[in-house]
Amino acid sequence: MMAQATTAHVLKGGRVVDPRAGRDGHFDIRIENGLVAAIGKNLPLDEARVVDVPADFVITPGLIDMHVHLREPGQEHKETIATGTWSAVVGGFTGVACMPNTDPVNDSASVTQFILKRAADAGFARVYPIGAVSLGSMGDQMTEMGDLRAAGCVAFTDDGKPVATALLMRRALEYAGMFDVPIIEHCEDPSLKGDGVAHEGAVAALLGLRGIPGVAESIMAERDISLAELTGGRIHVAHMSARQTMRAVRDGKSRGVRVTCEVAPHHFTLTDEALREGAGYNTNLKMNPPLREEADRLAMIEGLRDGSVDIISTDHAPHHADEKALEFDRAPFGIVGLETCVPLCLDRLVHAGVISLSRFVELLSSNPASLLKILGGTISVGAPADLTVLAPDAPVTIRTATLVSKSKNSPFDGWSLRGATAATIVGGRVLYANPAVTDAARFVIT
């Protein structure tokens, strides 16, 4: 188990943003035995060690990334549970939900238990395993969801591919509904995707890359939303990228379907135009779903602004440099995202005036916690002290070489942004204080 701090600490005077608790202002937070002991103005300091939080720092409930590929078991050359959860902590995340497309697939309680054991041994971010919908994610036979749920799975998905048939999706929604957990869907019509490698549009046409149309995503989302409506189950649309999908999700929500959706930072910061930059064909711009065109990017921004998008998740997908150093057609899909998410969201959404800090916390903490019914999402007395400290104005220049993830496959190398993670606190322990942020060292309290 994670060692817990035994002395009391008071984080004094930071701006606390916790929309679920209705809190946005300067408060003190007292941490004792790893738990939040008190929160309020001018808390008594008695014996506690005090961290004077710089006034421009923001303390939020610990950020949660509900779409991460930790790659272990089976692909430890890309990432391990230890390196992935450390990357999460450095990125400001206190918890991650990990996708089941490992080798073997997380389709049995023994794999789930292995993941949780490795996560506990590492002692970094909390890990919430997501189980497979079907055995081996092959689309034939449903997994023992009751057993997986009991072992700790918080949702089910065949991510990497869509749930193979409408019938299986229907049954999964019905069956998972018994445990009140969502089905997370990688929305993609396989026949429309074909062997596509980039968004189907003007850029792919010019570069001679086989296209994946936006409707490959929305058609599958529409199927699943209809099935969620039929069954009353909960469907969550993963890594939404196409404007047509945004429309489908909005329609579903407006008629009361239990549908939610997430967007990854690369889909609201980049478009397929980036594929033409430099020598072109940068394989760190290859992911699935692909970078789409400006109208799609703007639709994601609009959804984030108006509340239609529920969650921001990274789809952290580490790949070894050797695997990415191939022809564009042959390189695997995916980019790492844990360590670039906070600066991208603060700079491109909060500072750009798209969303407030409060909405930022909803998208990255409260909403994923609610959706998965897991710890956190708010700062409450008696609960483990999982906190993220942000330095919203700190300048950041992303250097992929310095990422702590085992893989460096990010297209954001060299990007200068405003807004950083200052510190990450899990169970009352300060696991990370960002050496590049002035005064973040104040959080090092041992």
Add this chain to the structure above:
Amino acid sequence: MTVATRLRSRHLLGIADLDPGEIELILDTAVAMKEIGTRTIKKVPALRGRTVVNLFFEASTRTRLSFELAEKRLSADTMGITTAGSSVTKGETLADTARTLEAMSPDLIVIRHAASGSPHLLSTICKAGIVNAGDGTHEHPTQALLDALTMRERKGRLAGLKVAIVGDLLHSRVLRSNVLLLTRMGAEVRACGPATLIPLGLKALGVHVTTSIDEAVKDADVVMMLRVQHERMYGLFLPSLREYFNLFGLTPARLAHAASDVIVMHPGPMNRGVEIDSAVADGPWSVILDQVANGVAVRMAVLYLLAGEELT
């Protein structure tokens, strides 16, 4: 148009990187190179002591032979690598193959590869100049240049020419390079093919797109037919080649609506009876064999301009 005296890049990755002046320069240089092919001794020392590697990862007869002949006529030392005889079949990556070749200090690497962007990948690894001899469904710049040379020879100009390009537009690198070159040089391009084989975004390149071959061919100065591959039926692109010929095949009757001095081109290899009627392919309009001859001249010009630059 500014007169170019050299190419700005040390690579030829695609027509997309060339400006009109550079295109003219290559074509003018090709005219001079063509004269060499008429001599008894068809060889000049322009690339003597230079090493050119021909890296062909995809089956090719005419392009590979054309490059080899061009290199030999310029006195370059050449090596040819095809996938069957290389480490690629042993699992070596393209990047490692490139690094291995790089260690042998070639001056130019000519690459044909099934994946779009492969020459671009090489250009980030190698010091050698990279010549794209066809990458996936992206570009085939020397083909477009030899087509342009052929049109210019026959018509005396490129600007204002009405050029119909008919066939599988989606999978054709010849189309992309030709569209980029011809629109850049002021020609009017009509692209025609079945709706299933028209890429999104083609119109944005300044091309008139149609599914009617009669509309495309009407008053055309040049009709360029693209190859339609048999396997396209399996991707649900076409119901049958028979139907393709009925709707899109170039016949003498259809050609009658073109300009009276129309020329017919084809990058080869042809599928007679699929995209082109033999009566057209072998008829008086056909300049298909001129294209082959011009291919050698254009490739000599490109190789010379890229690697012969520092010669004194």
